[in-house]
Amino acid sequence: MTTDLRTLRRDEWDRWYARLELAFGGVAESPQERRLWDDLTELDRSYGVWDGDECVGTAGAFSFRVSVPGGAFVAAAGVTMVSVAATHRRRGILTSMMRRQLDDVRAWGEPLAVLTASEPAIYGRFGYGVGTRQAALTIDSTRVRIDAPAGTDDVRLRFVDAAEAAERCEAVYLRTVGTRPGMLARGAGWERLPLLDAEQDRGGASPLLCVVAERDGETVGFARFHNKPESEFAVARGRIQARDVTALDPAAYAALWRFLCDIDLTETVEARNRPVDDPILSLVSDIRRCGVRVRDSMHVRLVEVGVALEARTYLAPVDVVFEVEDAFCPWNQGRWRLTGDTKGASCERTDDRADLALSVRELGAAYLGDVSLVELAGAGRVRELRQGALAEAAVAFGSTVAPWLPHGF
Template structure:
């Protein structure tokens, strides 16, 4: 069979997205969910592979700005909606879409591409490395107590309408973006994503709720959550499902966690996605009773090595020559000299002897500071060619706070 790869037309969206739904199990999404993703689709950045009139492959990209170490927000292609029909696997369709997409990203001047993976094993061969992780936990509030920061009692909490409070919550979120690598500066329309709450995905829980943390009339934090009522012969055993939480200071954050852990008729707080260094771990009396687990989140690829490494800052002075391998995007191959510190960086091609050797995948894994070059070297993924260069670069690439992706796309 012959197939054609082309840019998506608006009239083709239903067929294109329907193929994606089928590739992900065939369960149709709720109408409101489907409508939001259609609204957010960037047609000029979406491609499909067609076999006659049938769509057999899809891939898209969103025009994001991603926070990086140092506080800058950097243009990044948010790779999304990737799928191949089960009838057309192992024919090079995915590779052809990844090839076209990365060529387009480079032509558009974006130094980074990012994605979340349904299957993490897929994207390493295209140069993506796991750059952030997310923490999940289940807090047994019958046995775990919280010790909150000084000033928490000066924060007032107010139950708020989910939609009417959205603007105030977005203002808090926007102030948080620069302080943690991996967060997305939300463009217009994306404020609707955290509000998406189709009944079909609640699993018997309540509609999404919102509580605002305020001080002197100013909103300084918020939590969105749902409650799943459960009962046993012993009484109420409800579950609080934390959807998202942001706060501008420790007292506001402490007030929100204390509220979530003390809601009547509940005995468990379930955390779905939080930073791996999140404050709640230091507020609880027994982290073991919270059963924390880790999962990969954001996968990142340097599309233009020089521009990407110059876009962030470094927490210690660094002067290192990197020998980079990148078979899928050969324009990145070769030696790059990176010099930088907390004020900025320069990264240019060089003929000097290499200090470290690694692939673009490892650069992606280390780029936001979530993985150390030392740990990657221990796995044989980075080679030190000059004594001392590995520790020097590893410290410089680090981040004082763990990178974190607040929501999927």
């Protein structure tokens, strides 16, 4: 088979994106969503694989900066829109795109690549590790109350049109970016993403609703959600589907959740993407009735090990030599000495004896402070070569708050 892997051209986008839609089930997206991704696609960072005139593979990368422990933002390629035609499986197309992409990411000077995976088993062989997780909640709002802190009653809530309030909500969101590792600093146009609201995607729920939280005339939080009316034998059993709940202080946050749990004719509040240490887990009166589930979210790949490890800070002093395995990006292979603390870090090649042995996949999993190196060692994926090195590194790599990716890409 002869195929041509090349950078995407403007006149190829429609065919390229149609192939992506087919790979993900063949259901066409709404015109609103299609326009958004057309506008956001960075053509010079996107690839198509062509078999004659037929597109049989797609991949792209957005230009992001990802917050890391210590508060810095690190340049990262947001890998996206990856697909291979079902007719062209097992022919090396995905591997060829990942090879080209990681070589380019390195040439662009971006030490990280990140992605969200439709199938999480795919990307480990390319050096990606699960770097953030997300919690989903299904709250029984008929039995769960919100134990709100002092000041909650001073917060004013009011309905607003989601589009009209978009600028105020985005301003609140931007003030939270960087408060957790894993959050994205994005370019223009991304503020349109949370407003997507095609009727075909609602599943019988209401159009997008928005409530803002205000104090002294200032917007201090917002909730975007859908209301899905349901009933059984004339008993109302509606569902609130929370898409975004964001606030600048605990009282405003509690006020928004209390509101969502008190809406008439509903008995369930669903939220699909929350931090695994979300304060809502401590606000609810009965966690057992909140149906908490955890899944993978953002997968992280260290493209330049030394640069990436130097870009973050560490919770405790650390001086450790890693023996890194990275067959797919061999420039990372070998020993690296990491020294650092809460003020900064350095990471350089060394010939010193290794203290810990692991692959770049494990470094990606631990990089943002979510997955512990001790956990990975317990799974046999990190080997301790110097006694005490594992505990030292595990503590240092931690984060005071769980990393979180608020939205996909």
